[in-house]
Amino acid sequence: MSTTETANHVVENTVPVPDPEVLKSWLRDMLQIREFEVRSMQAYQNKLAGGFLHVYNGQEAVAVGCIAAMRHTDPVITAYRDHGHALARGLDPKIGFAELFGRIDGCAKGKGGSMHFFDRNNSMFGGHGIVGAQCPLGTGLAFATKYTDEVIKGGTSDSVTACFLGDGALNQGSVHEAMNLAVIFDLPIVFCVENNRYAMGTAVDRCTASGNQITNRALAFGMESRTIDGMDIIEVYREMKGIINQVRATTKPFFVDIDTYRFKGHSMSDPRKYRTHEEEQEYEADDPIEKLTRYLLALKAMTEEEIKSLSKQVRHEIREAVNWASQSPVPDVSELHHDVYADTWGDYTGTSLPRYMKPATDEDATSGEASNGS
Amino acid sequence: MSTTETANHVVENTVPVPDPEVLKSWLRDMLQIREFEVRSMQAYQNKLAGGFLHVYNGQEAVAVGCIAAMRHTDPVITAYRDHGHALARGLDPKIGFAELFGRIDGCAKGKGGSMHFFDRNNSMFGGHGIVGAQCPLGTGLAFATKYTDEVIKGGTSDSVTACFLGDGALNQGSVHEAMNLAVIFDLPIVFCVENNRYAMGTAVDRCTASGNQITNRALAFGMESRTIDGMDIIEVYREMKGIINQVRATTKPFFVDIDTYRFKGHSMSDPRKYRTHEEEQEYEADDPIEKLTRYLLALKAMTEEEIKSLSKQVRHEIREAVNWASQSPVPDVSELHHDVYADTWGDYTGTSLPRYMKPATDEDATSGEASNGS
Amino acid sequence: MAREIEFREALREAMSEEMRADPRVYLIGEEVADYNGAYKVSKGMLEEFGPRRIIDTPISESGFAGLGIGSTMLGLRPIVEFMSWSFSLVAADQILNNAPKMLYMSGGQFGCPIVFRGNDGAGGQLGSTHSWCVESLYANVPGLKMIIPSNPHDAKGLLKSAIRDDNPVFCLESERLLSIKGDVPEGDYVVPIGKATIHREGTDCTLVGFGRTVYFCEQAADQLAREGISCEILDMRSIRPLDMEAIIRSVKKTNYCVVVDQSWSFASIGSEVAAEVHAACFDDLDNHVHRVHNDDVPAPYSHDLEQEMLPNARKICEAVRSVTYNA
Amino acid sequence: MAREIEFREALREAMSEEMRADPRVYLIGEEVADYNGAYKVSKGMLEEFGPRRIIDTPISESGFAGLGIGSTMLGLRPIVEFMSWSFSLVAADQILNNAPKMLYMSGGQFGCPIVFRGNDGAGGQLGSTHSWCVESLYANVPGLKMIIPSNPHDAKGLLKSAIRDDNPVFCLESERLLSIKGDVPEGDYVVPIGKATIHREGTDCTLVGFGRTVYFCEQAADQLAREGISCEILDMRSIRPLDMEAIIRSVKKTNYCVVVDQSWSFASIGSEVAAEVHAACFDDLDNHVHRVHNDDVPAPYSHDLEQEMLPNARKICEAVRSVTYNA
Numbered sequence A, B: 001m002s003t004t005e006t007a008n009h010v011v012e013n014t015v016p017v018p019d020p021e022v023l024k025s026w027l028r029d030m031l032q033i034r035e036f037e038v039r040s041m042q043a044y045q046n047k048l049a050g051g052f053l054h055v056y057n058g059q060e061a062v063a064v065g066c067i068a069a070m071r072h073t074d075p076v077i078t079a080y081r082d083h084g085h086a087l088a089r090g091l092d093p094k095i096g097f098a099e100l101f102g103r104i105d106g107c108a109k110g111k112g113g114s115m116h117f118f119d120r121n122n123s124m125f126g127g128h129g130i131v132g133a134q135c136p137l138g139t140g141l142a143f144a145t146k147y148t149d150e151v152i153k154g155g156t157s158d159s160v161t162a163c164f165l166g167d168g169a170l171n172q173g174s175v176h177e178a179m180n181l182a183v184i185f186d187l188p189i190v191f192c193v194e195n196n197r198y199a200m201g202t203a204v205d206r207c208t209a210s211g212n213q214i215t216n217r218a219l220a221f222g223m224e225s226r227t228i229d230g231m232d233i234i235e236v237y238r239e240m241k242g243i244i245n246q247v248r249a250t251t252k253p254f255f256v257d258i259d260t261y262r263f264k265g266h267s268m269s270d271p272r273k274y275r276t277h278e279e280e281q282e283y284e285a286d287d288p289i290e291k292l293t294r295y296l297l298a299l300k301a302m303t304e305e306e307i308k309s310l311s312k313q314v315r316h317e318i319r320e321a322v323n324w325a326s327q328s329p330v331p332d333v334s335e336l337h338h339d340v341y342a343d344t345w346g347d348y349t350g351t352s353l354p355r356y357m358k359p360a361t362d363e364d365a366t367s368g369e370a371s372n373g374s
Numbered sequence C, D: 001m002a003r004e005i006e007f008r009e010a011l012r013e014a015m016s017e018e019m020r021a022d023p024r025v026y027l028i029g030e031e032v033a034d035y036n037g038a039y040k041v042s043k044g045m046l047e048e049f050g051p052r053r054i055i056d057t058p059i060s061e062s063g064f065a066g067l068g069i070g071s072t073m074l075g076l077r078p079i080v081e082f083m084s085w086s087f088s089l090v091a092a093d094q095i096l097n098n099a100p101k102m103l104y105m106s107g108g109q110f111g112c113p114i115v116f117r118g119n120d121g122a123g124g125q126l127g128s129t130h131s132w133c134v135e136s137l138y139a140n141v142p143g144l145k146m147i148i149p150s151n152p153h154d155a156k157g158l159l160k161s162a163i164r165d166d167n168p169v170f171c172l173e174s175e176r177l178l179s180i181k182g183d184v185p186e187g188d189y190v191v192p193i194g195k196a197t198i199h200r201e202g203t204d205c206t207l208v209g210f211g212r213t214v215y216f217c218e219q220a221a222d223q224l225a226r227e228g229i230s231c232e233i234l235d236m237r238s239i240r241p242l243d244m245e246a247i248i249r250s251v252k253k254t255n256y257c258v259v260v261d262q263s264w265s266f267a268s269i270g271s272e273v274a275a276e277v278h279a280a281c282f283d284d285l286d287n288h289v290h291r292v293h294n295d296d297v298p299a300p301y302s303h304d305l306e307q308e309m310l311p312n313a314r315k316i317c318e319a320v321r322s323v324t325y326n327a
């Protein structure tokens, strides 16, 4: 499919299907994300979480497949629907829940919430709330890896940035500016459009003109592009692997239109009147997790029992994570004036890394306030 | 040429070359603009004009040709390089110079200056200083004519808006947002890119990625587009006539890449080190005014003598306009707080039309301040 | 004849009544039509007025704000909804350069009768990018008017005035107030832009607030009343023009003043009011004007931190006690 | 060893010295490389540092401002030039949401060491869209620092501090000052951010100014000296953090204060200083703080109108006379 839909020249896809062990780990990752979201929605109902909650159900193959095709040091950045990317990148679910619950042990000390999952050690650069605004930032990440490799280290560019955005984000001017800059500066970045068909209640065709081909938005800048099936993790991985290898070699940007579907509402307050139940069922039948499960069973790489125990295992881990997070203290009020400025002046008390990132040793030293949470 | 370069389907161009009388009036209009700019530069040297001055020399065929293809009631909007469009639209040169000199008789009472030539009676909507910012406004003009014709009057859409922008403006996000909106809402607007090869000191290829085809920027939105030669006023007119007829009938937006050249520097302070003298001479040899002159001579529609007397006549008119404008009073200080709000409160004294637009009768009535200039 | 309706219904009535009366008025924004508005303010308006006048847009704030402004140049009178004023930053150039200056730049040729409206201020745990109080940024700009209603009655009356105003009017609504109910007259009436109102009479100290902070002032005033301090609560309602006369009248009566502003303190509406009150009441004030603001930090997500950040009743009480200690 | 150089050369020296010392620093903006800068501030830097570190951009302020911010997340330290701060409005979301809040949103994971710099304020007859004084809008936002140097010495010293600062710093330069000359030490020195300076000693009234207005204050002080009024001129230099201690010290000495701010008056730096001086010097002030601002109108093009709009010496003299009438 992808090759036929390639907007520019065809990249031969010689990427092999990975070993069953790898596929199993993907299944595990997707199950973890799904379960994390199920528990997130529960927590939201129980008022353990607040603000806006945008869940990733149905799109798991995109984050897991794309990130599997990258190196762990390759930067990843996305919008507010960010739980899947952070977990796929290796964020410990208990740190994620702590953030969701607004607790001091969260990746952002409870200051960011659902929309701001940052995880520096796993090259996860957020988690951004303003539609499209992560795209200029993403070009900055690609610029920085290239500049560091070539200008500072005097070597050759060796990293690729994945910048995820929604179909609706394609209508923000800053996204176009970012794409133009990526081409002009030869930046090693892949713009991964998670085309889940809707921007809140707006179907993609209603507000996103593109001559019925979203990849035309890349053609505008002479940027290479492709459309791929985001419900099939094996295709996502194989296509992205080829694309990322190419971008690493050429340092030229690439645009991917990844077809997927948002199983749930836009956020917790969305009645989904704008689409039919039939449509939802049709896509749910295409569930990326079930698809990989069927594949593994057909391969005889896993048995029904192994599948069951795997998801049991994941459910257990997630339940434990929820419990752990709900025990984490809420941030002390002194946190209000911490992390505003890097230095200390006036009421501002400087900054420190979140607990989970700090070697036990300097913990006491650098974040007095952060630790005496109520 | 144009047809071969059409990005989408080919529009047959059956528009005839107009009668010599019409061509003569175009020559006159282009000569008027050229002379206006020559005098503007002089005035700037003599400190009669200040601020930023962006002249139109070399691009005359674009404004005159496009506007000749429109109805007088069709809205026109452009950026800060706006003298040509305003004059082509019928602004009296003496009102233009008065504005340039910061005098009360200017089209904006001396409050706008070179970058803000507005002229409501001639459907000229400015004159805008922020690169690209006129494009969302332009879609608003097209929206308004369509809304008024269809929703308020219950008839059919009957106007077409011409929104002019520079090649450099193509990199402002708001321009992309405007193009998407124009397609989504079926707005009768033509985006006329005056591709004069440079944005200040930046050659178009250096910063504007488009796969070497600026019309690809329209393809991104499934918008029809075409490239035309902006140095040949007859081609500009014939192509634009066909395009505007089509847009009036379909109310679907169109994008035109008009190749032209900025004979002078970006503004008065530009040494033009970024391009060669040879390049400038090459384009100057393609002067749109000389081209039309040669054509009229070949047609025997005009004699050398008639040409001479015509330009003599224009030079005279412009000299008179400069003299008239330099006699116009500078705005009274009371003008500072006039035209800020439409109503009167605090220090604000309401608003009134510029002198030249007012029937003599209500002049005294509505703009006391405006008239007692020093 | 008045009856109790929600703040969001009052806004809807204002828009609907004006749209019935004037075909030049239309509503445009994200999810305002099919979806009935992200916060249901425009619920049912698509049904009544149809898709030509209730218009859904792409996520292109700069684009559709500019489109609205452009359409005023040909006589239309748009209402542009920002799902949140937090999202208006991507449209800052259009709303701050074009709308408020068009009349001036064009020497009186083109006015800009447009209303920009939407949620402003902290919602519930929305975090730093979604909790903007833009009033202190945008109110600095001449050429625009700004209203911040605190109750359904004023919301309908002020919004109707805004839609009829020939200048750009920024209407800031608090998501926290959309569901509160209040008496609202049926049919046509307006609340004039530029007139403050005394929300509660008092004798010992003037509390100057607007929008959501009026409720914080109420809570504080109730507490302080028990302590024997009688507070007069003034609701500014309009930020630009600002009704300084009303504020001065009250301060000359109480001789003490605390300004409660939900935006950050530096170069804010709170500093403006404090500076002007000192200028006008230099000999009447028995203590300097105290100010209560949001803490000077980005909005945190965590519930308790957010509550602590707000210009809440506790902070107001502390300010009033310390300003009136010498009474 | 100091010698006389232009303001623009001082800025260039600051950038060049820091770039030589730290390979993570780069300069990006419109026309900064090949064209040597629209105002020649970066003249010759392309030659020395090459196109990888002196980078021309398309007219995409939101794009390249965001690119700069993103690059700080991986340790780079960009200097982003806005040809004019008037053009930063199209990048408002990136510079006000992302840069100042990244550290907070990420719970301390990602700071944002970036400098945004360019022309601010009225140039010569540039009209309303090109004459922005953004200081009173942007200074409202916590998480950023802001400096407005008034002379070549401070320009170099403050900009060097800004480039080394681990927070986003907005550096506002007046096009009207770029060509003025002053003594500037060769080589390395810094002027700390957050420290004001007494520009001229005086006894009767404190004039608080910053950037270009310091010169208006000088003209006024010369005139007033002839009338027997001795003015102390304080140059704020930094807007955020603001050195209130220095201002208070001076006002406690003179007992009179006039703030001169080139931005619009409403919710401005001028109102902030006035409010804070009243709060800190309530018993020391012999009259309320007077404020001199740009007239509250969009910037007109016409030469005489623009001159009249500015917070010029005439207006300052009038303010000082009326504030000290009871001295």
Ligand SMILES: Cc1ncc(C[n+]2csc(CCOP(=O)(O)OP(=O)(O)O)c2C)c(N)n1
Pocket: A054, A081, A129, A130, A131, A165, A166, A167, A168, A169, A170, A194, A196, A198, A199, A200, A262, A266, C030, C059, C061, C083, C087, C090
């Ligand atoms: C500039 C801006 N405008 C509006 C919003 C409100 N908003 C949040 S998400 C969203 C829809 C985005 O849809 P899409 O880009 O397709 O991402 P998805 O939610 O489908 O993942 C909108 C309108 C915002 N956050 N930022």
Ligand SMILES: Cc1ncc(C[n+]2csc(CCOP(=O)(O)OP(=O)(O)O)c2C)c(N)n1
Pocket: B054, B081, B129, B130, B131, B165, B166, B167, B168, B169, B170, B194, B196, B198, B199, B200, B262, B266, D030, D059, D061, D083, D087, D090
């Ligand atoms: C948003 C913005 N950024 C920068 C500028 C400064 N500027 C004015 S004109 C110009 C170049 C525009 O080039 P182009 O669009 O090709 O128009 P041309 O001058 O060639 O007619 C620039 C960078 C501006 N006015 N607005």
Ligand SMILES: [Mg+2]
Pocket: A166, A167, A168, A194, A195, A196, A197, A198, A199, A200
């Ligand atoms: Mg979507």
Ligand SMILES: [Mg+2]
Pocket: B166, B167, B168, B194, B195, B196, B197, B198, B199, B200
């Ligand atoms: Mg150009």
